[in-house]
Amino acid sequence: MAARNAGGAARPGGPNRTCQFKLVLLGESAVGKSSLVLRFVKGQFHEYQESTIGAAFLTQTVCLDDATIKFEIWDTAGQERYHSLAPMYYRGAQAAIVVYDITNQESFQKAKNWVKELQRQASPNIVMALAGNKADVANKRTVEYEEANAYAEDNALLFMETSAKTSMNVNDIFMAIAKKLPIGPAQGEGPTGTVDMNQPQQQQKGSCCK
Amino acid sequence: MQISSTSSNGIYSNIDFRMTVSCPPETFDDTVPLKQIKKEISFVIERPERPGETSSHHGSKRSSVSHSSDEEYDDFPDDSVAIHNQKMSEHMENYQNLPMTSKTHNTVQFALDPEMSRKSAPEPHPETDRFGFFLVETASATPPLDPKILRRREKKWIQMLDNWRYFMDEKFELVKNRCRKGIPPSLRGRAWKYLSGATYQMEVSSNRFVFDYCVKQAGDPKWNDDIQKDLSRQFPEHEMFARVGKYGNNGKNDLFDLLKAWTVLHPEEGYCQGQAPIAAVLLMHMPVRDAFYCFVQICHKYLPGYYSSGLEAVQVDGDILVKLMKDKTKLTYRHFKANGVDPALYMIEWFMCVFCRTLPWPTVLRVWDMFLCEGVKILFKVALVLLKYGLGTPSQIKQFPDMPSIVTRLRSLPAEIVEEEFIVQKIGEITLNDTEMEKLHFGAMKTRQMRFD
Numbered sequence: 280m281a282a283r284n285a286g287g288a289a290r291p292g293g294p295n296r297t298c299q300f301k302l303v304l305l306g307e308s309a310v311g312k313s314s315l316v317l318r319f320v321k322g323q324f325h326e327y328q329e330s331t332i333g334a335a336f337l338t339q340t341v342c343l344d345d346a347t348i349k350f351e352i353w354d355t356a357g358q359e360r361y362h363s364l365a366p367m368y369y370r371g372a373q374a375a376i377v378v379y380d381i382t383n384q385e386s387f388q389k390a391k392n393w394v395k396e397l398q399r400q401a402s403p404n405i406v407m408a409l410a411g412n413k414a415d416v417a418n419k420r421t422v423e424y425e426e427a428n429a430y431a432e433d434n435a436l437l438f439m440e441t442s443a444k445t446s447m448n449v450n451d452i453f454m455a456i457a458k459k460l461p462i463g464p465a466q467g468e469g470p471t472g473t474v475d476m477n478q479p480q481q482q483q484k485g486s487c488c489k
Numbered sequence: 490m491q492i493s494s495t496s497s498n499g500i501y502s503n504i505d506f507r508m509t510v511s512c513p514p515e516t517f518d519d520t521v522p523l524k525q526i527k528k529e530i531s532f533v534i535e536r537p538e539r540p541g542e543t544s545s546h547h548g549s550k551r552s553s554v555s556h557s558s559d560e561e562y563d564d565f566p567d568d569s570v571a572i573h574n575q576k577m578s579e580h581m582e583n584y585q586n587l588p589m590t591s592k593t594h595n596t597v598q599f600a601l602d603p604e605m606s607r608k609s610a611p612e613p614h615p616e617t618d619r620f621g622f623f624l625v626e627t628a629s630a631t632p633p634l635d636p637k638i639l640r641r642r643e644k645k646w647i648q649m650l651d652n653w654r655y656f657m658d659e660k661f662e663l664v665k666n667r668c669r670k671g672i673p674p675s676l677r678g679r680a681w682k683y684l685s686g687a688t689y690q691m692e693v694s695s696n697r698f699v700f701d702y703c704v705k706q707a708g709d710p711k712w713n714d715d716i717q718k719d720l721s722r723q724f725p726e727h728e729m730f731a732r733v734g735k736y737g738n739n740g741k742n743d744l745f746d747l748l749k750a751w752t753v754l755h756p757e758e759g760y761c762q763g764q765a766p767i768a769a770v771l772l773m774h775m776p777v778r779d780a781f782y783c784f785v786q787i788c789h790k791y792l793p794g795y796y797s798s799g800l801e802a803v804q805v806d807g808d809i810l811v812k813l814m815k816d817k818t819k820l821t822y823r824h825f826k827a828n829g830v831d832p833a834l835y836m837i838e839w840f841m842c843v844f845c846r847t848l849p850w851p852t853v854l855r856v857w858d859m860f861l862c863e864g865v866k867i868l869f870k871v872a873l874v875l876l877k878y879g880l881g882t883p884s885q886i887k888q889f890p891d892m893p894s895i896v897t898r899l900r901s902l903p904a905e906i907v908e909e910e911f912i913v914q915k916i917g918e919i920t921l922n923d924t925e926m927e928k929l930h931f932g933a934m935k936t937r938q939m940r941f942d
Binding site for chain 1 (some may be wrong): 714718720721722723724725732761762763764766796798799800804831833834837838841842846893896897900
């Protein structure tokens with residue numbers, strides 16, 4: 280599926296670096312977090328996606344020009360009750376996607392709360408994106424694009440309206456995050472935490488992943 | 490119909506009692522009338538019959554029951570049983586003598602023959618397996634039980650259900666053993682109601698009007714919204730909860746009624762997403778009122794606090810599981826510790842949903858049979874089996890060396906270790922000492938409290 284080739288096919292000779300990054304999805308219940316992940320990882324969409332209990336875990340690899348990025352994705356449960364578990368999933372995460380439903384104003388407020396919490400509690404260098412999902416039902420929209428965009432700019436978040444159903448902007452938002460992650464010497468000291476240095480197939484070249 | 494009841498033998502602390510028997514006693518205080526709730530709808534917590542709540546059951550000698558003891562009750566000397574048995578065999582004979590095509594001699598085949606059901610059904614309905622899930626390409630690995638064995642088991646279960654109090658008080662080991670062998674599908678719903686104590690609550694106890702009252706209330710819009718969001722997201726491939734099929738929206742309507750009634754009963758605590766799958770599994774086996782009482786028993790007694798805000802109880806059980814791993818599957822324990830794999834990363838869904846979204850369906854039903862008989866211990870045992878045989882050997886540990894691969898492995902365990910007979914057999918090999926469990930529970934609670942102080 281398209282998702283598998285999300286950054287273009289691997290170049291002949293293979294990419295020169297493999298980096299692993301922990302990414303967490305947060306947001307209110309039923310805004311489409313699991314659907315976004317399923318679209319990105321498997322290229323599928325289920326109209327009736329089972330609700331997430333606790334959290335789900337998936338991985339997906341994307342190729343950039345100079346590196347291969349493996350996302351370790353924690354897809355969390357959205358209901359308020361599961362909030363106490365959230366720190367376990369976003370602790371040490373290098374990236375987060377905060378999701379809201381463009382047809383549900385309340386979910387946008389909830390997304391803002393998640394952003395605040397991440398700003399306070401998560402790693403200081405975390406790359407954050409805001410996703411306004413369900414863009415395919417824009418006729419029922421209650422959150423204006425401009426409003427969310429302005430908020431994202433104020434908080435230095437990546438922002439896109441997405442649709443897991445039509446796959447609009449799904450790969451793009453993950454790619455945009457991948458591009459902002461520190462993979463080279465010029466972009467910071469490199470990721471920490473879940474980076475695995477024992478993987479035999481991993482080529483330890485350059486400064487990526489140390 | 491006989492309903493057994495057990496009287497309280499003293500006052501137990503919640504912790505002490507919790508681990509030794511299927512469920513804790515009624516010491517929680519959620520019956521305090523809240524401002525939105527009228528006095529008469531509080532669920533009166535009295536002491537109904539509970540599997541294992543009589544002193545004779547919670548000794549540590551529960552585990553071994555010989556098969557021969559199972560057979561000795563074939564000639565149970567009770568008239569009603571004899572009559573019932575006779576009726577049952579007549580019924581079964583009639584069933585066998587139903588007109589069938591010359592090619593089909595097996596009653597099970599006959600019942601499941603899609604050609605037959607297509608002819609009799611006026612409207613097209615997607616084909617399902619014997620559990621009601623829409624058929625996909627892969628056939629079920631385990632063949633249905635031999636009808637002769639099944640009928641013999643049905644007779645035994647009917648006899649047992651008709652003399653429930655006697656069997657629970659005097660022959661609990663036998664009940665337990667039969668639950669481990671698997672409850673016959675035709676009696677599963679009824680047996681679950683008896684095992685959980687729901688039958689008592691809905692037919693004898695003063696709580697018997699609670700459902701009728703609660704289901705008529707409008708419910709808090711906030712909870713209703715939360716429930717509505719989840720109605721189409723429970724077992725979407727099951728005929729009862731799918732968007733197509735002969736049941737229409739009835740399954741979903743029942744699910745809504747059940748969960749709404751729960752939130753009317755517990756307006757403060759409300760609805761937790763982990764509850765819908767539990768309710769859905771029950772609704773696959775019984776009408777909504779019955780399912781409600783089973784559901785309340787599970788939430789009140791088997792898994793108290795699992796679904797409350799903060800999700801404390803399930804996390805405490807996660808800590809206990811880690812301590813048990815240290816004892817029962819040490820390699821797994823060390824490997825997880827070295828890689829920072831917290832129990833909450835894998836066991837929340839297992840425990841909250843009683844494995845109904847983790848294991849193949851035949852195994853789920855066997856686990857529920859045992860869980861409703863023996864209680865929360867079964868959850869720990871199933872988890873230990875999965876951990877031990879899925880990630881317990883040096884070669885497995887080498888193969889899944891880091892956190893992502895461990896978590897992925899636990900979400901896609903090989904078919905042979907989630908197969909029903911394998912799990913049931915391995916569960917039988919694990920003994921969890923009651924006193925030790927109490928200690929672990931107490932310790933886990935303490936540690937957690939200290940962390941927050």
